[in-house]
Amino acid sequence: MQNSFVYSRLLSDFTVAVSLATAFLAACGGDNSPTTPAMSTDTATLLASANKVKAPTKYKLTDLGTLGGTDSVATGINDAGQVVGTSLTASNVHHATLWKGTTARDLGTLGGTESFANAINKAGEVVGSSFTAAGVEHAFIWNGTSITDLGTLGSLSGNFSEASHINKSGQVVGKGFFSGSAPNAPRIHAVLWNGMHLTDLAAAGWTYSDARGINDAGQVVGVSQSNGNNHATLWNRTTPTDLGTLGGTESIAVAINKGGQIVGSSLTDGNAATHATVWNGQRATDLGTLAGNYSVAIDINKSGQIVGQSFINASAYHATIWNGTTLTDLNTVLDGSGEGVTLLYAYAINDSGEIVGGMTINSQNVRHAFLLTPTNGNGK
Numbered sequence: 001m002q003n004s005f006v007y008s009r010l011l012s013d014f015t016v017a018v019s020l021a022t023a024f025l026a027a028c029g030g031d032n033s034p035t036t037p038a039m040s041t042d043t044a045t046l047l048a049s050a051n052k053v054k055a056p057t058k059y060k061l062t063d064l065g066t067l068g069g070t071d072s073v074a075t076g077i078n079d080a081g082q083v084v085g086t087s088l089t090a091s092n093v094h095h096a097t098l099w100k101g102t103t104a105r106d107l108g109t110l111g112g113t114e115s116f117a118n119a120i121n122k123a124g125e126v127v128g129s130s131f132t133a134a135g136v137e138h139a140f141i142w143n144g145t146s147i148t149d150l151g152t153l154g155s156l157s158g159n160f161s162e163a164s165h166i167n168k169s170g171q172v173v174g175k176g177f178f179s180g181s182a183p184n185a186p187r188i189h190a191v192l193w194n195g196m197h198l199t200d201l202a203a204a205g206w207t208y209s210d211a212r213g214i215n216d217a218g219q220v221v222g223v224s225q226s227n228g229n230n231h232a233t234l235w236n237r238t239t240p241t242d243l244g245t246l247g248g249t250e251s252i253a254v255a256i257n258k259g260g261q262i263v264g265s266s267l268t269d270g271n272a273a274t275h276a277t278v279w280n281g282q283r284a285t286d287l288g289t290l291a292g293n294y295s296v297a298i299d300i301n302k303s304g305q306i307v308g309q310s311f312i313n314a315s316a317y318h319a320t321i322w323n324g325t326t327l328t329d330l331n332t333v334l335d336g337s338g339e340g341v342t343l344l345y346a347y348a349i350n351d352s353g354e355i356v357g358g359m360t361i362n363s364q365n366v367r368h369a370f371l372l373t374p375t376n377g378n379g380k
Contacts, residue, residue: 057376059330059355061338064099064369067106072097074356074369076119076126076348083356084117084126085347085369096128096142099369107142110149115140119165119348127163127172139163139174139193151176154198156191163193164222165213165255170195173211173220178202190222190235203240209233212264213255221253221262232264232279243279246286251277255299263297263306276308276322287322290329295320299348307346307355319343319357330355335375343370 066072069088076084083099089106096107096117109115112131120126126142138151139161150172151161161176172193178200179187189202190209201220202209208225220235224242232243232253245251248267256262262279268286273293278285278300289295292311300306306322312329319330330343344367346357355372 058333058335058374059338059372060375061334061341061359062102062371062373063341063359063361064102064356064371065104066368067095067097067104070366072104072369073358073367074099074347074371075117077350077354077356077371078120078122078124079350079352080122080124081350081352081354081371082120082124083369083371084120084128085356086116086128087369096126096130096140097369098126098142099371108147110138110140110147112136115147117142118163121166121170122168123170125166125170127166127174129162129174136160137162139172139176141166141170141172141193150193150198153193153196154191155179155200156198160188161191164211167214167216167218169216169218171214171218173214173222175210175222190220190224190233192220192235199238201235201238201240211235212253213262215256215258215260217258217260219256219260221256221264223252232262232266232277234262234279241282243282244284246275246277246284248272251284253279254297257300257304258302259304261300261304263300263308265296276306276310276320278306278322285325287325288327290318290320290327295327297322298346301349301353302351303353305349305353307349307357309345317344319346319355319359321346321349321355330372334372341370343372346372 067087068090072087074083074085086094087097094114096115098105110130111133115130117126117128129137130140137160138149140147152158156176157179159177163172163174166172176191177187178189188208189200190211192199206224206226211220211222213221223230224233230250232251234241246266247269248271251266253262253264266277276287276295276297290310290312295310296308297306298308309317310320312318321328342360344358346355349355353374359370
């Protein structure tokens with residue numbers, strides 16, 4: 001039977017802000033919100049610029065394979081084309097994986113059985129999370145030769161942490177479990193690691209926070225919860241800004257590019273749907289769907305190209321790309337190399353327009369990591 005744990009794990013990260021059933025969020029409460037200083041960037045101007053990005057005619061598909069098991073997924077790519085993600089091994093356990101071309105390297109664990117890679121920076125440093133020998137999940141950084149535990153630094157309790165992203169300077173963001181003195185004190189805090197120094201990004205009154213992305217300027221995005229609702233949040237240094245929603249009660253931000261454009265998802269008016277969202281300043285723009293009531297934006301490159309996932313009907317979803325506000329199903333722009341597969345979602349895009357994510361190999365009913373390379377339509 002197909003092991004889809006890693007897929008459900010990844011997707012849960014992008015629906016946490018719109019999932020009222022998430023247990024650890026529902027158990028908390030609070031009444032303060034982050035500050036909302038005015039920002040001057042004009043959404044229409046930036047989106048118009050992104051719309052000028054010439055979309056490639058076709059993409060060449062590369063199946064990145066696995067570490068010997070049935071399934072894999074790619075979650076990050078740097079501008080050198082190095083890809084990271086997670087793969088099942090021949091022993092049927094998940095291990096953080098680095099691909100160079102189609103050669104997969106097992107990055108190992110912190111002593112436990114499983115590990116998961118989330119992102120890679122220009123220098124080839126990889127971050128994610130791994131179980132320790134004690135069976136506890138900790139954030140890690142891999143520097144090219146060895147893996148380092150980030151989960152016991154500063155005020156982290158050591159009970160849980162995860163690293164989500166890393167910038168070119170080696171700054172890492174994620175979340176961790178803190179020991180609170182009060183019975184109902186918030187436990188999961190957004191955090192920033194700068195080398196071996198830990199900064200707690202949670203504000204007073206928040207009941208949950210999670211840092212999901214960081215750009216090379218050190219701006220951090222993610223989600224914070226107060227008044228029972230999760231809102232997309234931008235941190236400039238340690239100062240948070242509530243980015244608001246598309247009219248619904250909840251939103252989440254997951255990536256920010258060099259120009260400060262932010263992507264994620266939000267509930268729409270009346271909480272009728274979850275739509276992919278781009279923020280420029282505090283102005284949220286609805287990126288729509290291919291069909292149905294669901295889409296998420298997961299990454300954005302310096303040109304403003306956005307990748308993610310959208311429903312194509314009432315229940316099935318495909319990987320997508322937005323050039324500006326123009327939405328395309330990536331399955332419709334594959335060359336002949338894409339026969340027999342279905343691209344489920346696009347997880348990351350680099351500044352060359354290369355895209356990675358997860359797909360189903362239809363004849364085998366297994367899921368593999370993929371790399372899409374833009375071409376001019378004739379394979380070059």
